[in-house]
Amino acid sequence: MIAGRLTIEDRLAIEDLYAAYVAALDERRYDDWLALFTEDCSYRLVSRENYERGLELSLLAFESKGMLQDRIFGIRETLFHEPYYQRHLIANFVFTPDDGAIAVQANYVVIRTKPAQPSEVYNTGRSRDRIVPTPDGFRFAERVCVFDSELILNSLIYPI
Amino acid sequence: MIAGRLTIEDRLAIEDLYAAYVAALDERRYDDWLALFTEDCSYRLVSRENYERGLELSLLAFESKGMLQDRIFGIRETLFHEPYYQRHLIANFVFTPDDGAIAVQANYVVIRTKPAQPSEVYNTGRSRDRIVPTPDGFRFAERVCVFDSELILNSLIYPI
Amino acid sequence: MIAGRLTIEDRLAIEDLYAAYVAALDERRYDDWLALFTEDCSYRLVSRENYERGLELSLLAFESKGMLQDRIFGIRETLFHEPYYQRHLIANFVFTPDDGAIAVQANYVVIRTKPAQPSEVYNTGRSRDRIVPTPDGFRFAERVCVFDSELILNSLIYPI
Numbered sequence: 032m033i034a035g036r037l038t039i040e041d042r043l044a045i046e047d048l049y050a051a052y053v054a055a056l057d058e059r060r061y062d063d064w065l066a067l068f069t070e071d072c073s074y075r076l077v078s079r080e081n082y083e084r085g086l087e088l089s090l091l092a093f094e095s096k097g098m099l100q101d102r103i104f105g106i107r108e109t110l111f112h113e114p115y116y117q118r119h120l121i122a123n124f125v126f127t128p129d130d131g132a133i134a135v136q137a138n139y140v141v142i143r144t145k146p147a148q149p150s151e152v153y154n155t156g157r158s159r160d161r162i163v164p165t166p167d168g169f170r171f172a173e174r175v176c177v178f179d180s181e182l183i184l185n186s187l188i189y190p191i
Numbered sequence: 192m193i194a195g196r197l198t199i200e201d202r203l204a205i206e207d208l209y210a211a212y213v214a215a216l217d218e219r220r221y222d223d224w225l226a227l228f229t230e231d232c233s234y235r236l237v238s239r240e241n242y243e244r245g246l247e248l249s250l251l252a253f254e255s256k257g258m259l260q261d262r263i264f265g266i267r268e269t270l271f272h273e274p275y276y277q278r279h280l281i282a283n284f285v286f287t288p289d290d291g292a293i294a295v296q297a298n299y300v301v302i303r304t305k306p307a308q309p310s311e312v313y314n315t316g317r318s319r320d321r322i323v324p325t326p327d328g329f330r331f332a333e334r335v336c337v338f339d340s341e342l343i344l345n346s347l348i349y350p351i
Numbered sequence: 352m353i354a355g356r357l358t359i360e361d362r363l364a365i366e367d368l369y370a371a372y373v374a375a376l377d378e379r380r381y382d383d384w385l386a387l388f389t390e391d392c393s394y395r396l397v398s399r400e401n402y403e404r405g406l407e408l409s410l411l412a413f414e415s416k417g418m419l420q421d422r423i424f425g426i427r428e429t430l431f432h433e434p435y436y437q438r439h440l441i442a443n444f445v446f447t448p449d450d451g452a453i454a455v456q457a458n459y460v461v462i463r464t465k466p467a468q469p470s471e472v473y474n475t476g477r478s479r480d481r482i483v484p485t486p487d488g489f490r491f492a493e494r495v496c497v498f499d500s501e502l503i504l505n506s507l508i509y510p511i
Contacts, residue, residue: 079276118477121443123281137210144475152312152472153310155278157217286367315438315470342469
């Protein structure tokens with residue numbers, strides 16, 4: 032970043048960050064996924080209805096990398112769940128430099144595939160993230176996924 | 192644009208235009224959405240079947256920004272409709288500079304979410320647009336969305 | 352490419368290659384699609400389950416451009432099939448320069464539309480391709496589409 036302006040290289044590096052995020056998550060390489068967050072990161076998954084009303088109630092809310100690690104531990108070791116595959120597509124990025132960080136909004140869809148069942152739209156919405164430069168490259172300082180559905184995703188196990 | 196050649200900056204600015212389009216439309220910020228069109232713009236939504244046969248019959252056809260404004264007025268004030276959320280993903284842009292404008296083709300999918308129902312594929316196809324540089328940046332002079340389905344989308348309210 | 356490093360121009364040219372791939376395939380311009388492969392290309396479509404177990408069993412496997420041409424001939428002339436439209440979205444590219452070539456991974460979804468039926472998620476997964484520079488621009492030397500579903504896609508006719 033040069034004087035608060037996003038260079039082309041920055042922009043492509045942020046697109047790379049999202050591509051790495053998606054690849055790690057969908058391939059269940061959770062350690063690689065965790066490495067894309069800052070230590071004091073936050074992660075929230077919230078319905079559009081609650082988000083637009085300013086309600087804090089989230090389906091998932093993690094306030095540090097340690098809490099994200101706990102979730103991953105849960106997925107690997109303790110959470111009883113029927114496995115399913117996730118497939119993300121994230122597109123149409125809006126970049127807004129903001130005081131040394133970059134606010135990044137994008138639309139996403141997650142396709143879920145359960146064993147022996149057809150693939151289906153599982154979750155869709157937009158993400159509103161705060162990306163920061165670090166010595167290791169751009170990282171997620173804050174990630175908020177706002178999904179369109181009002182249905183409670185009881186079966187949601189993996190992060191979006 | 193330099194001598195009819197699209198620079199990297201132009202190309203990314205056009206991707207930004209689409210991202211702004213998608214964000215405004217899906218968040219129902221219709222004034223922001225309208226601002227992305229030229230005054231004498233045209234907008235059409237047409238089935239692939241009709242489009243490939245050269246038929247003019249469109250599901251939606253607006254021949255100026257004023258007509259787009261009328262539609263927005265209708266959505267806000269007069270059209271009786273069951274509300275639903277739209278979520279666009281637009282990807283795989285083909286850029287073709289064309290006499291001062293840029294022809295841009297892309298694939299899109301729109302996921303619809305009705306209240307208390309799961310998200311579903313609503314409309315998919317390709318867009319074939321003409322983008323022009325203006326003092327305010329790139330704008331849509333022409334937008335044509337060609338959708339794959341033969342089904343009449345009776346319930347279609349919002350632009351694609 | 353400069354000393355094994357991907358320039359911005361290279362990267363955008365590779366995104367253009369994918370956009371041309373998608374446009375040609377979804378519009379059934381198969382000759383244009385074939386032109387995007389090298390002569391000694393390979394193309395495979397394989398389930399995630401088999402791929403992760405290292406099994407060679409593929410749903411489609413073509414070991415040269417000639418074999419791809421045979422498939423296209425089959426689609427046009429001999430394969431009895433109910434037609435359907437395909438619509439690809441490919442996003443979130445991971446570029447890895449590799450000894451003169453570029454390994455490119457991406458996520459994809461294909462939406463299928465049958466006559467008089469609603470559009471639906473047909474196939475989703477990731478592609479793992481090897482792209483090479485040629486005098487005519489970047490081309491596919493190897494394309495592997497790894498789809499998430501375990502269901503056998505009996506009705507699969509067109510390449511992904």
